[in-house]
Amino acid sequence: xxxxxxxxxxxxxxxxxxxxxxxxxxxxxxxxxxxxxxxxxxxxxxxxxxxxxxxxxxxxxxxxxxxxxxxxxxxxxxxxxxxxxxxxxxxxxxxxxxxxxxxxxxxxxxxxxxxx
Amino acid sequence: xxxxxxxxxxxxxxxxxxxxxxxxxxxxxxxxxxxxxxxxxxxxxxxxxxxxxxxxxxxxxxxxxxxxxxxxxxxxxxxxxxxxxxxxxxxxxxxxxxxxxxxxxxxxxxxxx
Numbered sequence: 001x002x003x004x005x006x007x008x009x010x011x012x013x014x015x016x017x018x019x020x021x022x023x024x025x026x027x028x029x030x031x032x033x034x035x036x037x038x039x040x041x042x043x044x045x046x047x048x049x050x051x052x053x054x055x056x057x058x059x060x061x062x063x064x065x066x067x068x069x070x071x072x073x074x075x076x077x078x079x080x081x082x083x084x085x086x087x088x089x090x091x092x093x094x095x096x097x098x099x100x101x102x103x104x105x106x107x108x109x110x111x112x113x114x115x116x
Numbered sequence: 117x118x119x120x121x122x123x124x125x126x127x128x129x130x131x132x133x134x135x136x137x138x139x140x141x142x143x144x145x146x147x148x149x150x151x152x153x154x155x156x157x158x159x160x161x162x163x164x165x166x167x168x169x170x171x172x173x174x175x176x177x178x179x180x181x182x183x184x185x186x187x188x189x190x191x192x193x194x195x196x197x198x199x200x201x202x203x204x205x206x207x208x209x210x211x212x213x214x215x216x217x218x219x220x221x222x223x224x225x226x227x228x229x
Contacts, residue, residue: 006158033214043204044220044223045159045206045208047217047218050215050217091158091159093159095214095215096214102164102166102214103164103174104149104161104218105161106151106158106160108156108157108158109158
């Protein structure tokens with residue numbers, strides 16, 4: 001069965017520190033897709049990145065980077081030189097490609113607090 | 117502007133009084149979905165729809181109904197709301213295909229007394 005685990009419930013860092021948010025997933029499909037979403041204090045859900053199961057290339061976008069490792073079923077998210085505006089709840093999500101269920105499974109989220 | 121619109125944004129009501137939360141998208145997306153967000157539980161999928169007249173259960177469908185009579189609309193119906201349905205609800209849409217990200221509405225906060 002599908003499952004997404006975000007073991008870190010809440011993380012607090014001081015501005016300019018680097019921080020990594022962990023995401024571990026379970027799936028029986030060989031084709032699947034992983035996503036990260038951000039939910040700032042205002043409450044909306046914002047898409048950050050998508051990764052396909054057959055593409056293990058890591059990605060960097062400004063201060064954000066994502067490390068996808070199929071061997072450990074992890075899709076971790078690192079924020080470099082964190083800023084107060086990064087304070088939010090971050091969700092990892094999984095969508096399976098071939099099972100036909102078209103379900104979307106979210107993790108329970110990690111609340112990141114960046115202190116000035 | 118591309119958007120998913122939910123109404124109402126806030127609602128306080130009483131147990132057993134039927135209510136409908138509307139969701140509309142203007143992006144011609146095939147896929148639409150409803151989630152509830154509860155502290156410590158993240159987002160859980162209630163129902164989803166692959167296209168008009170095609171709906172299926174998510175992980176927590178009990179106590180909810182949906183319909184998809186038009187492509188743009190996907191209302192969530194609580195026929196007999198109970199206090200355990202007090203939650204923050206999100207509607208989302210996307211184009212077909214499991215690899216697509218979802219576009220979310222701004223959320224509806226429901227309180228059932």
